[in-house]
Amino acid sequence: MLQQQPLTGNGPAGRGLGLSAHPALQALSSVHPSSQHRADGEPGLDGSENGLESRRDIGDILQQIMTITDQSLDEAQAKKHALNCHRMKPALFSVLCEIKEKTGLSMRSTQEEEPQDPQLVRLDNMLLAEGVAGPEKGGGAAAAVSAATSSGGMSPDSSLEHSDYKSKLSQIRTIYHTELEKYEQACSEFTTHVMNLLREQSRTRPVSPREIERMVAIIHRKFSSIQTQLKQSTCEAVMILRSRFLDARRKRRNFSKQATEVLNEYFYSHLSNPYPSEEAKEELAKQCGITMSQVSNWFGNKRIRYKKNISKFQEEANLYAMKTAIGATQSEESPQTPNSTGSGSFSLSGSADLFLGVPPMNGEQTPYHMGAQVPIPVNNSRFVLFPVSNFVVYMRRWL
DNA sequence: GATGATGATTCCGA
């Protein structure tokens, strides 16, 4: 504990602070109104006789102020009250104000406008984009859905994962806002408390409004750093949640057997042009319970893999051709009966596209080589026409 | 665990 020294003009502390030698203090002895017109009969400060006494008086007050912290709370309160009522208080106060003004300690960095922290801006933007900050309108969930659909879509199963994501994001949002509110409330309370303290202290020591502002700014900065930490943690939580969601989305699940059949049927029955239109994709997606993007992916993969290894797909192609032919036959015999291939609304009128196998290398003609032609891909790049007339008839006989 | 199948992703060109 620092030993308080008397603040008389001759005391070391007094010399150190230069209070007694301060011109304003000197002037105080002669010009301060409170010390000139005495109504209580006490000696004034204008005369040389009283000068020494008043200096001693001021020194006494200063000493009391400096030692106030060593006293108990009750004593200090009582002393403070006494000081406030002291006849020299206004004079001393003005002196302290002047000293403070000259030292400029209280004014330092009041004008320093802190540029907005770029990290905080990034965090704010991120939280806004993820739908954690700002008005709740499904931001993050919408972003997740958008990410999912734009890069391949979500399976029906993933809707569960999505709702899970949404609820967890909502939890994060709730916690974030609760904590933020707490911080803001605490900041507000603490600021009010400090301001009240400063206002109260301003009765005994010079506290300018700018100084109060500066103090408030300091408090806000401190709380802001806590908020930054909160925002950082929230961002991390969202990132973890998001990556988990995306990982789950990335997990591949094979399409159902029925879905694959539907897709294969369409593929092999449109082999001349295995590029389903938007409408066809939509229809296929509906039938298979997958998204249009998945349909596109499937056809993309199928085209490539088919072209790469036609012979490998020969059996499969024949199988689907046969199935389609059966369907065509059945619909030919009883047009009102839905086809049995499960191809739904796919038109079998495109039976001219039926794939019938690779062209015979030895030039031998199969019964279905005449008439209409079916395109098959050759040279790994182009589709060529292949004769397929009477295929249905042939298949009917063959069956 | 090895291997093939398969859905998804990425890059590139038209």
Added chain:
DNA sequence: TCGGAATCATCATC
């Protein structure tokens, strides 16, 4: 923007 091609990552089977 779409499709081809290559590749990745996971599933399914043995």
